[in-house]
Every structure is written in structure tokens, then in C-alpha cells.
Amino acid sequence: MDLGEQIKQVADTMATDGTIEKIIREQLTEHVKKTIDDSFRWGKLSDILRDKITELMVPAIKEYDFGKYLLNMDSILTDVVNETAGEANNATLRHFKELMTSTKKYGDIIKMSTIIEKYKEFVANEIDTDGLDVTYDDGVAYESVEVNGYLEIEDDRSWSIFDYASMDFTVGSPCEEQGETLNRCIHLHHYKKDDEDATGKKLWTLDSVSNLTAEPRIKSLSSLTDFDVFLISLLRAGVKIELDEDEFNDDVVPSKEPEATFR
Numbered sequence: 001m002d003l004g005e006q007i008k009q010v011a012d013t014m015a016t017d018g019t020i021e022k023i024i025r026e027q028l029t030e031h032v033k034k035t036i037d038d039s040f041r042w043g044k045l046s047d048i049l050r051d052k053i054t055e056l057m058v059p060a061i062k063e064y065d066f067g068k069y070l071l072n073m074d075s076i077l078t079d080v081v082n083e084t085a086g087e088a089n090n091a092t093l094r095h096f097k098e099l100m101t102s103t104k105k106y107g108d109i110i111k112m113s114t115i116i117e118k119y120k121e122f123v124a125n126e127i128d129t130d131g132l133d134v135t136y137d138d139g140v141a142y143e144s145v146e147v148n149g150y151l152e153i154e155d156d157r158s159w160s161i162f163d164y165a166s167m168d169f170t171v172g173s174p175c176e177e178q179g180e181t182l183n184r185c186i187h188l189h190h191y192k193k194d195d196e197d198a199t200g201k202k203l204w205t206l207d208s209v210s211n212l213t214a215e216p217r218i219k220s221l222s223s224l225t226d227f228d229v230f231l232i233s234l235l236r237a238g239v240k241i242e243l244d245e246d247e248f249n250d251d252v253v254p255s256k257e258p259e260a261t262f263r
Helices: 003-017 019-041 043-063 066-081 086-101 112-126 176-182 218-223 226-237
Strands: 109-111 145-153 162-171 184-191 203-209 240-242 247-252
Touching: 086 218, 086 226, 109 112, 112 145, 112 162, 112 176, 112 226, 112 240, 112 247, 162 176, 184 226, 203 226
Parallel strands: 109 240
Antiparallel strands: 145 162, 145 247, 162 184, 184 203, 203 240
16 A cells, blocks of 8 residues: 555545544634633733722722731831941831831822922932031032933833833032932833823823832841832832923022031
8 A cells, every 4th residue: 555545544534433523623622712811811801800800909909008017017127227236227127117108108190290309319318428528608518419300201112001201310510420320220111002181181100210129128227228219119009100391400509517627
């Protein structure tokens, strides 16, 4: 029997014993399963399910009071911070409480101008004043330091349901060399379909902060600045950001006061 006859014999057998029917059924079942699976991942069905689930979950999460766990966690934290000392202790406790109680602290929406003012306070408090000139024009103070910020919106991605942007916060003259410790960059996204406030303005969500994690370890809290903890709080609470300002350039006077020396 040549090869052609063997193939025909096998085909005839498969046609009569139900093998072909079984293969067609399996392939059709797999195709239907994949089509339904894809429908749940992308497209209108996925959007409807996500919206319905969000509609049910968000109010419940917003109303939940996580603060009732603070007392118990405070006692656990006390054991941890006893391993450190002095200012590190105070910073750890302060930052821990801020992160645990900030879910409703800033509301649902915060303006970018508020974040900018927080950054200015951060620079004023954290700037290294070594090498800065002292002025005597209106009392005794260190010379002012330039701070800048600029929002960059990425090119539209037609296939994406999100817009993306980033905001740089930088320190300028005469302290550019302190940028490594004082500069920050936040990354944002905007859901094209419905992220708007009552006036129709776009609302953005904080995705991440460069070099920071949304879940810092307790022992690392003392090394964070108040501004870092503020940003992490916004990130964890899912606070929306209104872009009432998208750039700034200002001068900040260091909080530290120099000792006056008169000649």
C-alpha cells in the first residue's frame, strides 16, 4: 500500500470513528473560550465590568476607617523605633502616623499649586546653606534659592485609554549641585473617558514618584522627607490632581537663619 492509500485509509477511519468531530469540537470550544476571555480583558465588556466594580468598591473603601488600627500598629512601631535614636525616632513615628491616617486627609482632589507650595516648603527646610551668602536687607537671612517646575504631557497614544504626563520639581541657582537630594519627579495618568471634575477639567492620578516606593519599609521611614511622605500619601490614597498650574519659577528663602555678624 502506497503512502496515498495509507493517508486515505486513515482519513476514512477518522471520518467514521468520530475523531474529526472530536477535533472540531475541541477547537471550536477553545476558540469560543479564547474569544470570551479576550472580551473580559479588552473592549466594551471589560470597560463595563471595570466601571461596575469600581462603582461598587470605591464608596466602600472611601468610607472605611483605617485609623482604628493605628493604636495597635503604634505599639508595634514603638518596638521598631526603639532600635533607632533621637530625631530618627521622631521622624519614623511622624511619618508612620501620616501614612496611616492620610486616606481622607487631602480629600478626593488636590490642586497642583498645593503640591508646588509643599515642594517650596521642602526646599526651604532641607536646603544645605553651606556656601550661601547672607543678606541683611530685611533682617538676617540666607540668600534665596531658585526653584522650578514644568509639566510635560506625553504624545497621545491613540490605542491607549490613558494620557500620560510627568512633572519635574528642581532646585536652581545657586544650589544646582543639591539637585540629587532635592529634585523630584512625579508621573501621572489621565483616564480619557471620565477623569473630570464638575466643571469638565481633566483630573490626573499620581502613578509613581521617582526613586520612591508606595510601600516603604518601617525602618526606612526616618530617611524620608516630609515632602516624600506627602507624595506617598497622595499615591496610596488615589487622590486626583487638578492641573491648575503646569509650571512655576520662584525664589525660596531657606528656613534656617544664619547667625548675624556685624563688622
